[in-house]
Amino acid sequence: xxxxxxxxxxxxxxxxxxxxxxxxxxxxxxxxxxxxxxxxxxxxxxxxxxxxxxxxxxxxxxxxxxxxxxxxxxxxxxxxxxxxxxxxxxxxxxxxxxxxxxxxxxxxxxxxxxxxxxxxxxxxxxxxxxxxxxxxxxxxxxxxxxxxxxxxxxxxxx
Amino acid sequence: xxxxxxxxxxxxxxxxxxxxxxxxxxxxxxxxxxxxxxxxxxxxxxxxxxxxxxxxxxxxxxxxxxxxxxxxxxxxxxxxxxxxxxxxxxxxxxxxxxxxxxxxxxxxxxxxxxxxxxxxxxxxxxxxxxxxxxxxxxxxxxxxxxxxxxxxxxxxxxxxxxxxxxxxxxxxxxxxxxxxxxxxxxxxxxxxxxxxxxxxxxxxxxx
Numbered sequence: 434x435x436x437x438x439x440x441x442x443x444x445x446x447x448x449x450x451x452x453x454x455x456x457x458x459x460x461x462x463x464x465x466x467x468x469x470x471x472x473x474x475x476x477x478x479x480x481x482x483x484x485x486x487x488x489x490x491x492x493x494x495x496x497x498x499x500x501x502x503x504x505x506x507x508x509x510x511x512x513x514x515x516x517x518x519x520x521x522x523x524x525x526x527x528x529x530x531x532x533x534x535x536x537x538x539x540x541x542x543x544x545x546x547x548x549x550x551x552x553x554x555x556x557x558x559x560x561x562x563x564x565x566x567x568x569x570x571x572x573x574x575x576x577x578x579x580x581x582x583x584x585x586x587x588x589x590x591x
Numbered sequence: 592x593x594x595x596x597x598x599x600x601x602x603x604x605x606x607x608x609x610x611x612x613x614x615x616x617x618x619x620x621x622x623x624x625x626x627x628x629x630x631x632x633x634x635x636x637x638x639x640x641x642x643x644x645x646x647x648x649x650x651x652x653x654x655x656x657x658x659x660x661x662x663x664x665x666x667x668x669x670x671x672x673x674x675x676x677x678x679x680x681x682x683x684x685x686x687x688x689x690x691x692x693x694x695x696x697x698x699x700x701x702x703x704x705x706x707x708x709x710x711x712x713x714x715x716x717x718x719x720x721x722x723x724x725x726x727x728x729x730x731x732x733x734x735x736x737x738x739x740x741x742x743x744x745x746x747x748x749x750x751x752x753x754x755x756x757x758x759x760x761x762x763x764x765x766x767x768x769x770x771x772x773x774x775x776x777x778x779x780x781x782x783x784x785x786x787x788x789x790x791x792x793x794x795x796x797x798x
Contacts, residue, residue, distance in 0.1 A: 443606040445722040449729030449787065456783050457736045460776045464744035467776075471769040475751035478765065479758045485765040496772040499779050506733070506783045510790060515722065522603075 444525030445513050451525075451532030452509040458536030459502025462543020466495025469547030470554065477558040484558055491550025494574040498539045498546075501581045505535040535581060542577040549573065610715055611724020612707075615791075618731025619703045622784070625735030626696020626742075626777075633689035633746025640750035641685070648757035684767060685749040688774045692742040695781045699734040702785060703727050708793040719794040726791040730784040737780025744773040 470491035478485040509528045513520060645652045706727060710720055752766040 441603070442718040442721055443603045446606055446725045449725050449790075452783070452787065453729045453733045456733050456780065457740075460737045460779060461740045463776055464740035464773065467769065467773045468744040468747040471748040471766070471773070472751045474769060475748070475755040475762065475766050478762045479755050482759055482761055482765075485762065489768065492769050492772050496775060499776050503779045503783055507786055510729075510783070510787045513722075513790065515718070 441520070441522045441525070444520050444522045445515065447522070447525035448509065448513040448520070448528040451529035452506040452513075453532070454529070454536045455509065455532035455539075456502045456506040456536070458533075459498050459505075459539030459543070462540035462546075463495045463497075463499035463502075464543070465540075466498065466543040466545075466547035466550065467492050470495065470550030473551035473554045477554050481558045484554075488554040488557060491546055491553065494571065495543050495546045495550070497574055498543050498577055501577055502536060502539050505532060505581065538577050538580040542573045546573050607716065607721070611720050612715075614724040614728035615703075615707055618728035619700050620731070621735040622703060622731035623696045623700035623735075626699075626738035627693045629739035629742025630689050630693035630696075631742075632739075633692065633742035633744075633749065634686055636743070636746035637685055637689065637749035637753065641753040644754050644757040650760070651753055651756045651763075684763075685745075685752060685770065688745045688749065688770055689742055691774060692738045692745070692777045695777050696734060696738050699730070699781055699784045699788075703730060703788055703791075706788055706791045710793055711796055714794055714796070717794055719792070723791040723793045726787055730787040730791070733787065734780045734784035737783075738777045741774060741777035741780070744776065745770055748773055 470488075474485055474488045474492070477488065509532055512528065513524075641651065706723075714720055748766065748770045752763065752770065755766060756763040
């Protein structure tokens with residue numbers, strides 16, 4: 434068994450923790466964004482029920498963050514295979530850092546989407562500023578997607 | 592045996608001495624414990640708002656409560672004795688999303704504990720056994736904390752759903768759509784947890 438398993442012993446610990454960090458922190462951001470925008474939508478919907486379905490956009494953007502975390506977590510966890518390819522501490526730390534990068538970016542983007550979405554839907558009920566807050570939330574989602582793509586680019590360096 | 596990189600790296604020397612069964616057990620406990628914490632947190636956030644709003648609008652309890660369990664049925668029957676409430680046990684909605692989070696935790700904990708295999712004591716600190724222990728630990732953390740935040744999210748949205756439903760009953764279904772997005776987060780945790788638990792391969796016993 435030792436001959437088929439090459440690499441450092443404790444490196445998978447950091448690799449798996451990287452995958453965990455990617456998903457958990459992205460989900461925290463997605464949850465914050467969904468909850469905060471959802472509360473705004475519900476409050477706004479009491480006065481203007483016809484605008485509720487149009488105001489689902491920040492919720493969708495926040496949900497997408499969870500999907501980014503899922504993708505990175507699956508990519509990392511299927512990449513930890515010391516029998517097929519030797520897995521040194523370098524690889525473990527690289528996976529940890531990419532997972533943390535994706536996760537914490539998702540957390541921050543989710544919190545921002547929540548706050549902007551909450552304020553945006555409430556303001557949208559009073560004045561039709563639909564495009565303004567939509568652009569902000571989409572930019573926040575794209576920022577996280579950029580970070581995701583950077584991570585996917587760095588990944589083959591292992 | 593693969594050598595750890597240098598004695599100055601204290602993380603490695605500490606981690607190698609901890610049994611993989613410790614990590615596995617803690618992971619399984621976190622998977623179910625923290626998931627149930629999230630579900631409970633969500634249920635009490637929703638429940639307190641729901642019951643408070645139902646004072647003035649008793650009709651909301653019929654759509655929002657789950658209650659197939661006996662204690663809740665008793666509560667509902669005592670409520671229905673009051674003159675002007677229309678409590679009927681119809682389709683449950685909001686609380687079921689929170690309860691699903693706890694069920695995800697139970698399912699993954701059961702799956703993880705079936706992945707445990709016993710290994711002879713000479714092989715406990717082999718690299719492959721250590722990796723299996725780490726995989727179960729990480730899988731448990733993922734499921735636990737993803738379900739925790741999902742339960743919180745669904746609870747907060749459920750409470751605002753109940754409050755807005757009390758004012759305008761056409762809003763219930765619309766806010767429920769938002770809650771479906773929230774409950775997808777728990778599902779992501781379960782998916783990744785199960786994919787990662789497939790990495791928990793223990794070494795074959797060498798006699």
